Amino acid sequence: MNLRLSLVFPLFLLAACAVGPDYSKPDAPVPPAFKEAGWKVAEPKDTAPKGKWWEVYGDPVLNSLVEQVEVSNFTLKSAEARYRQARAAVDAARSQLYPDIGYRAGATRVDGRNRDLVDSYSAGLDAGWVPDLWGRIRRNVEANRAAEEASAADLAGAKLALQAQLATTYFSLRVTDAGRVILDDTVKAFQTNYDLTQNRYRAGVAAKADVVQSQQQLLSVQSQVLDIRASRASLEHAIAVLIGKAPADFTLEQIPFKARLPDIPVGLPTTLLERRPDIAAAERRMAVANAQIGIAQAAYFPDLTLSASAGTASATLGKLFDAQGLVWSVGAQLAGTLFDFGARSAQVESARAGYDASVSDYRSTVLTGFQEVEDNLATIHWLGEAAVVQEQAVRAARESVALTVNQYKAGTASFLAVALVQASQLSEERTMVQLMGRQLSASVALIRSIGGEW
Template structure:
């Protein structure tokens, strides 16, 4: 069958256009710029501090469950759950993550052609073959596509995806930070409750001591100064208890903000113990497994986020280098244009066009080189930040392991000090009743006993706060696999190669 020559010519042009498009797709297999390899750094085989430590009543922190439940306090569980859903810092991090996801989706959209539609009406006067005045009506579709010949778009997509993963890690880090802050503030508030209970019992003992001195003075066997000393001891201790109330109020207000409430809408009742008994903390000290240092790179969200930012910066080097190469733009359009609507579908009213344009910047005053140098410098900065974050993570783990070890030993010694101070207080009171000692000895013994007991309570709080800090330092059960898909075999091989001979992206082509 024979076709009209014009139609054969049009098909030939379309065939050449399709061939150009196929060639462009084939060329799109290459990508300029360095392939990303995780920055290499020395990782110690073990922590300097021994671990994991064990508590008297160990409860293991399971990485597959909420870490704070190991502390065994339902009130703490409720507060952290509220903070996860209502804390404004977490809400901000979630919004920033959605923003990063949208930016990554926008970068991926560049892979696809753009399609547009247009409708127009025009009234014009022409002088061709006489003066003519007429209308023109048109409708059509346009399409354009820039093949990713040099991988610039692909590198841009890689950068966007890495930035999105970094933002996901930032969200996890923000959530872990808020959770740890809630736990630490709650622990300090409960320790304050314990101190207030201690002061309540101490003030009751001091009132009895004041009554004793007053009776002794009335009987003529004590000096007026003994009464004054007892009164001073009672009043100064009352002032210290009032100061603790101020501390508790501030901690309660801080917890209110963390769970997304105004302080006026939030209250946390004080602990209550058995009548006549000693109040105790409802929080137990769990066992925190630290693992080995190399696991920290996958278990801390801030380290994972810093690593993903290095990957994004590496991809941006390829984006900058793609600007050195020519850009190919393929375009097509088709539609109808005529002086009246009824003539649209006639052959003269049909219009179409295919086109290709290759553009290359010949001189830009060093702009492309400056952008390339800027991208390389940004990568170097991201690598340095990543390594510093890793080192900081090691320090935090070591610090809290050392703190827990020291506090454990300190608590044992402080418990002995409390026992000795309480014995000295009882003996001093007995000697004063018998008239064989002055009341100044009683005051000294009481002051030492109160100070020793308060220090012991504070040590328990410091142990729990350090335990939470250690949980945060080792990632709180989080893992980088939550934001990063399984690594391809070639990437794993590249990581192994990098561990022996790190590549300098600034020298890669």
């Protein structure tokens, strides 16, 4: 009994060891504050729940559409399936820590010329176990668990990206509708000008060139209306696909749209950047690469295989389970590699290089995250400044058109002057709408860059 304990106890001591480096998250370049807003930055922490960030825009139609992404989008379903696949891989890796137990049963009959008929029956159980002496299996479980967590972060990232894509596409469609309203109003104004010019031409107070120029101006805007309809159709089709519907089965009605830009607090909580899924995924992939080093190093050591079997055999089925037919066996086998001409050392070096690459990828992902936040903060700030100036330009253009049209009616200005100021007004109006769209897109991009919530 003491001899058995002296043989088994060292196995448990060895099983508590695991070769290879234990994981420790490397440092990343983290500034104390954002340049564009003075926010304090914290370290990645992706486990915090995310809210319904799209509700800050106060648009019930947008809220309804974004809710459908999680339910019906096929790209998201694919990411969710990959997460379930990664979770199953953890269970498969963990199962290798335990023995395999199997069963067998058989019956044979032997007959032939010059020999008697012989029947034989057998049944038994077999067990085999490879103790994880060097931690290879545990490192594999560690790697698969980290891969599962990375896959969960990928799923969260895919969901956030699709939600942001839908919001951006939706705002682009609404801005297109606003541009369509401007063009429709412009068509009405230009039609009035065309009618006025024709009347003045018939009265002999306007030249034929004024009529032709007015007609050209009207037709040009009518062409732009048709072009903007094509753009709207493409955006509507894109939204249909994002919510998992065929474009033929989805229609988004044109409604009056009032943009609502969310306010940016002066100082945001430090948890915002911690919520980025891509940073969490990159960090977990470092843990995967670190565990791969231990898996490669474990190949230097031999594997111990323990096996046992118990069964019974008999010439008659009725005596199959009699005590005299019982047989059993136990055994152990130690196997390892003596010479591999550098294969194992190459695998270890490859694993170390893979870890170094993952560290660089992680740090690059962190820096890219900071860049995206800074870019979007700057974009929102300067577009806001531009919108204030553009509003003044629109008001000036409208006033210029009113004055010039009155002068034309009074015969003190040419139609060319009218055409020029009207074209300028249309350009300023459309620029104003485009600025609104860029502001909305930048706000969505900022929310995405900080992980999906203010």
